[in-house]
Amino acid sequence: MADVNRQWLVTWVIALALCAGAVMAFEHWLRVHDYRPTLQDDKDLWSMQMDRLKRHPDAVVLLGASRIQYAVDPVIVSRFAGRPSMMLAVNGAYPIAALRALAEDPAFHGVAVVGIDSRGLSKRHWHMQQPWFDHYEKRWTLARRIHRSLVTPLQANLVFIRSPFAWVQIVRRMIAGYGPPINDYVVIRQDRLGLLDYRRTDVEAIRERRIADLREYYRDNRPEPPQEWLAALADVSAWVTAIQARGGKVVFFREPSAGEHLSLDETNYPRERYWDVYARIAPMPMIDFRDEPGFAAIPLPDTSHIDGADVPRFTRTLLDVLARRGIVLPAAPAG
Amino acid sequence: MTFDSLTFLVFLLCVYAAYWAVSGWSARKVLLLVTSYAFYAAWNPFFVLLLIATTGFDWVAGRLIERMSQQAPRRALLLASIAINLSALGFFKYAQFFADTAVDLARIFSIDWKPLDLGILLPVGISFYTFESLSYVIDVYRRRIAASKSLLDYGLYVTFFPHLVAGPILRYYDFAPQCDVEKRWRDTALGRGVAMFVIGLALKLCLADLVFGPVADRVFMLGNHPTVRDAWLGATPFSLQVYCDFAGYSLCAIGVALLFGFRFPSNFESPFGAVGMIDLWNRWHISLSTWLRDYVFTPLGHYRKGRLRGHANLVVTFLLCGLWHGAAWTFVIWGGINGLLLVAERIFRDHVWDFTRVKAVPARAALAFVTFLVFAVEAVFFRASSLQQAGDLIATMFGGGAPGSLPLVARQDLDIAVAAGIALLAAHTLTANVRGWTWLDDVPVWVRSVAVTAAMAAVLFSPGFNPAFIYFQF
Numbered sequence: 001m002a003d004v005n006r007q008w009l010v011t012w013v014i015a016l017a018l019c020a021g022a023v024m025a026f027e028h029w030l031r032v033h034d035y036r037p038t039l040q041d042d043k044d045l046w047s048m049q050m051d052r053l054k055r056h057p058d059a060v061v062l063l064g065a066s067r068i069q070y071a072v073d074p075v076i077v078s079r080f081a082g083r084p085s086m087m088l089a090v091n092g093a094y095p096i097a098a099l100r101a102l103a104e105d106p107a108f109h110g111v112a113v114v115g116i117d118s119r120g121l122s123k124r125h126w127h128m129q130q131p132w133f134d135h136y137e138k139r140w141t142l143a144r145r146i147h148r149s150l151v152t153p154l155q156a157n158l159v160f161i162r163s164p165f166a167w168v169q170i171v172r173r174m175i176a177g178y179g180p181p182i183n184d185y186v187v188i189r190q191d192r193l194g195l196l197d198y199r200r201t202d203v204e205a206i207r208e209r210r211i212a213d214l215r216e217y218y219r220d221n222r223p224e225p226p227q228e229w230l231a232a233l234a235d236v237s238a239w240v241t242a243i244q245a246r247g248g249k250v251v252f253f254r255e256p257s258a259g260e261h262l263s264l265d266e267t268n269y270p271r272e273r274y275w276d277v278y279a280r281i282a283p284m285p286m287i288d289f290r291d292e293p294g295f296a297a298i299p300l301p302d303t304s305h306i307d308g309a310d311v312p313r314f315t316r317t318l319l320d321v322l323a324r325r326g327i328v329l330p331a332a333p334a335g
Numbered sequence: 336m337t338f339d340s341l342t343f344l345v346f347l348l349c350v351y352a353a354y355w356a357v358s359g360w361s362a363r364k365v366l367l368l369v370t371s372y373a374f375y376a377a378w379n380p381f382f383v384l385l386l387i388a389t390t391g392f393d394w395v396a397g398r399l400i401e402r403m404s405q406q407a408p409r410r411a412l413l414l415a416s417i418a419i420n421l422s423a424l425g426f427f428k429y430a431q432f433f434a435d436t437a438v439d440l441a442r443i444f445s446i447d448w449k450p451l452d453l454g455i456l457l458p459v460g461i462s463f464y465t466f467e468s469l470s471y472v473i474d475v476y477r478r479r480i481a482a483s484k485s486l487l488d489y490g491l492y493v494t495f496f497p498h499l500v501a502g503p504i505l506r507y508y509d510f511a512p513q514c515d516v517e518k519r520w521r522d523t524a525l526g527r528g529v530a531m532f533v534i535g536l537a538l539k540l541c542l543a544d545l546v547f548g549p550v551a552d553r554v555f556m557l558g559n560h561p562t563v564r565d566a567w568l569g570a571t572p573f574s575l576q577v578y579c580d581f582a583g584y585s586l587c588a589i590g591v592a593l594l595f596g597f598r599f600p601s602n603f604e605s606p607f608g609a610v611g612m613i614d615l616w617n618r619w620h621i622s623l624s625t626w627l628r629d630y631v632f633t634p635l636g637h638y639r640k641g642r643l644r645g646h647a648n649l650v651v652t653f654l655l656c657g658l659w660h661g662a663a664w665t666f667v668i669w670g671g672i673n674g675l676l677l678v679a680e681r682i683f684r685d686h687v688w689d690f691t692r693v694k695a696v697p698a699r700a701a702l703a704f705v706t707f708l709v710f711a712v713e714a715v716f717f718r719a720s721s722l723q724q725a726g727d728l729i730a731t732m733f734g735g736g737a738p739g740s741l742p743l744v745a746r747q748d749l750d751i752a753v754a755a756g757i758a759l760l761a762a763h764t765l766t767a768n769v770r771g772w773t774w775l776d777d778v779p780v781w782v783r784s785v786a787v788t789a790a791m792a793a794v795l796f797s798p799g800f801n802p803a804f805i806y807f808q809f
Contacts, residue, residue: 004524004526004776005521005524005525005526007526007776007780007783008525008526008527008530008776008783009526010780010784011526011530011780011783011784011787012526012529012787014780014784014788015784015787015788015791016791018784018788018792019788019791019792019795022792022795022796023795026796141336141377141378141379142376142377143336143337143340143342143343143377143378144340144342146341146342146345147340147341147342150341150342150345151341160796160798161798162798163798163799165796165798166545166796166797166798166799167541167793167796167797168541168545168546168751168797169545171747171751172745172747172748172751173747175746175747175750175751176745176746176747
């Protein structure tokens with residue numbers, strides 16, 4: 001057995017050396033080609049933020065989709081409000097399921113800043129974030145917590161440790177003629193804030209893609225009549241009221257959009273027939289970015305998202321608005 | 336805590352270091368038992384109590400059965416143990432299935448019962464440790480083995496973490512002697528154990544999750560209407576996916592056990608090199624198929640009571656095999672089809688042509704491929720979320736796709752899956768006569784180094800989203 005183990009030792013020394021060399025070479029190649037490390041935003045990373053919320057039920061919670069996740073810095077919010085803030089927005093998913101979950105959590109009595117528009121309020125989109133809460137309830141175990149805690153520093157420091165760089169994905173792209181992996185222009189922080197860097201991408205192409213997608217969406221999904229849309233929102237109002245009854249606050253914020261994106265939204269969900277009608281009867285304040293001039297100065301390169309460099313400015317503008325309306329008040333100065 | 340998580344890596348390193356640092360064999364076994372409970376608690380701490388309760392009950396039952404000389408009370412105690420074990424399994428795994436079936440049956444008679452959501456959580460690994468407990472008590476009753484005098488040894492048999500949640504299903508007569516002998520670090524097959532663990536991870540992370548899984552998922556996604564090509568190329572990757580997933584897990588388990596000086600039985604032996612379904616089932620999930628043979632098929636009478644009765648016994652055994660895999664009619668039908676195929680093969684070989692006697696390598700390879708295709712087609716029932724979906728897919732495979740169906744699986748996904756599938760099938764065909772993994776010790780260092788490096792690189796360069804092991808749900 002001793003001889004066999006000695007031979008195996010040689011085997012493992014060779015294997016480890018070769019693999020270490022391969023990892024270093026691949027990582028070097030990726031960095032030379034300007035790829036950057038970033039966290040992979042998954043349900044486990046999201047669940048880490050939910051854990052924080054469970055520990056701080058009076059926190060300022062940021063709900064929404066990419067336009068919140070890539071625009072509002074929880075660190076700045078936390079400093080301003082003097083209490084923790086966590087990012088629960090999910091790229092590509094409207095947040096009404098999250099609002100419902102907070103309403104059904106008897107402990108939550110913080111502030112929910114909900115980034116949403118009239119399309120997102122449509123009942124057909126309410127379920128979109130439910131899988132994240134299901135994951136938290138059913139699959140978020142101690143083992144997953146430890147795993148995610150160990151993976152996070154690795155992903156923060158190594159490029160190759162994310163799924164787009166799996167060898168199978170690379171081969172797949174080569175066969176399809178797509179070239180090397182896409183050089184992602186978003187960096188996800190540990191608190192799940194995403195910082196977009198439009199210098200690293202073809203803004204024009206992204207803008208065209210987004211508009212094409214939106215056109216296709218509205219072609220396939222005609223808006224429901226305003227009365228039907230509004231009637232369904234009675235449930236949403238009830239969830240908001242439940243949070244308010246516990247001392248919590250809720251605000252709906254229609255994030256900035258511009259150009260054809262805004263035109264398409266307005267054509268399909270005209271503000272005066274949808275958003276404004278609900279705003280008049282809703283139990284919480286509803287802020288449309290067009291009513292707050294501060295947002296107009298912040299560019300939207302792809303018509304609906306801001307550059308990472310503008311995140312602090314955007315966050316402070318939003319906080320000014322929320323403070324003015326008494327929703328998130330600045331923390332009292334120490335001493 | 337799954338084998339492919341960093342949590343498990345840290346856990347394993349800690350337990351390994353502590354195990355070899357602790358002096359005294361009993362202390363080491365206590366350490367393994369306690370850490371195994373911790374391993375299980377990482378999923379759901381409350382179910383540890385269930386595990387402890389069933390372990391304790393079966394150990395006491397075994398001791399009492401051994402001591403009793405009169406048949407009636409022995410039998411009563413055996414039945415009580417079986418009933419308690421199966422009740423726990425039945426409640427946690429099948430209560431929802433029975434409730435849903437009752438609602439469906441009522442609907443046939445125009446009784447509109449509201450579907451019940453019992454909200455029962457399935458304790459991970461319950462199907463595996465229940466079968467281990469049952470085999471122990473039955474073997475003690477048959478006086479095939481002596482009842483365990485040590486609750487520690489018996490607890491370790493049921494709970495030892497490498498096999499706790501997805502097997503291989505151990506037998507006490509294999510495991511108990513290993514508990515008697517103190518392990519010495521220098522005697523353990525450390526190098527081979529780590530290699531098996533890494534190869535298992537490569538099968539799971541690289542082939543199951545990244546190569547075969549995405550193709551199968553696309554074809555089986557509800558609402559998709561596959562073409563004939565997709566239906567065939569979706570069903571076959573699923574069989575390869577489930578093999579890589581479960582054989583990968585089993586390899587990891589066997590490898591980890593070796594690190595602690597324990598030897599587990601092999602669970603897969605090149606199943607896609609099998610010629611005929613009987614041969615395949617002798618190579619696929621071996622610890623389950625031998626369990627079913629010993630504790631279901633043999634007690635039913637095997638083929639001792641005539642061929643017709645034997646055929647019926649085989650079908651019944653495989654119906655139970657299907658039900659063991661999942662609480663759904665799709666699994667039951669999958670089991671039934673397997674049983675019928677085995678019966679058909681026996682009849683065919685007895686009366687028409689015993690193809691297993693073919694010696695020519697190309698002919699055997701062709702037969703192995705046909706066997707694989709048969710297995711892949713019936714595996715549609717294993718993967719489908721409903722009988723309707725399974726029926727639709729089978730109809731598409733043999734009758735053509737729906738008009739206007741567009742290809743679901745991208746060319747590049749298919750190319751990779753087909754290439755990897757051919758490589759895997761060829762490897763199984765070439766190694767059909769190789770048993771176990773001890774051969775890894777005998778090959779030249781450079782060959783082993785290439786194999787281990789390739790497996791390790793496959794793991795390192797396959798970061799993904801950590802989908803759960805398929806067999807955890809069973």
